[in-house]
Amino acid sequence: MKNLLKKNKRGNILTENIIFIVLNIVFITILLLFLFSRTGDASVLEEKYAKQIALLIDAAEPIMTINLNMEDAIKIAEKENFPAGEIVTRTGNVITVKLREDGGYSYSFFNDVEVNANFDTITKKEYYFVISEKE
Numbered sequence: 001m002k003n004l005l006k007k008n009k010r011g012n013i014l015t016e017n018i019i020f021i022v023l024n025i026v027f028i029t030i031l032l033l034f035l036f037s038r039t040g041d042a043s044v045l046e047e048k049y050a051k052q053i054a055l056l057i058d059a060a061e062p063i064m065t066i067n068l069n070m071e072d073a074i075k076i077a078e079k080e081n082f083p084a085g086e087i088v089t090r091t092g093n094v095i096t097v098k099l100r101e102d103g104g105y106s107y108s109f110f111n112d113v114e115v116n117a118n119f120d121t122i123t124k125k126e127y128y129f130v131i132s133e134k135e
Contacts, residue, residue: 060111065129
């Protein structure tokens with residue numbers, strides 16, 4: 001009788017461990033799928049480009065032109081039916097990047113210069129920023 005109880009306990013422990021491992025694998029798979037789906041999301045790209053542009057402007061000197069390839073952001077904006085020429089805007093010392101109507105991310109720069117953000121209508125893949133002295 002004691003031998004039968006020991007065998008059942010071993011069997012229960014084994015099935016409990018297998019169920020635990022399977023549930024952990026399912027949870028990790030769902031977590032990884034969520035992370036991979038969010039890496040190319042519009043909000044992540046808005047933040048990335050706003051910070052990148054602000055840091056480029058801070059490192060720039062007057063009478064410079066900076067070209068920035070934003071092809072992936074432009075593709076997302078086109079999917080969202082947002083005009084590519086309005087992705088990057090500047091208000092004072094704040095750069096705002098919007099890839100959709102209800103989104104947007106703003107980041108400020110500290111360099112005391114005048115910045116004009118222009119969409120390249122020829123290649124339709126990049127923005128160029130003209131840095132000049134503040135008047």
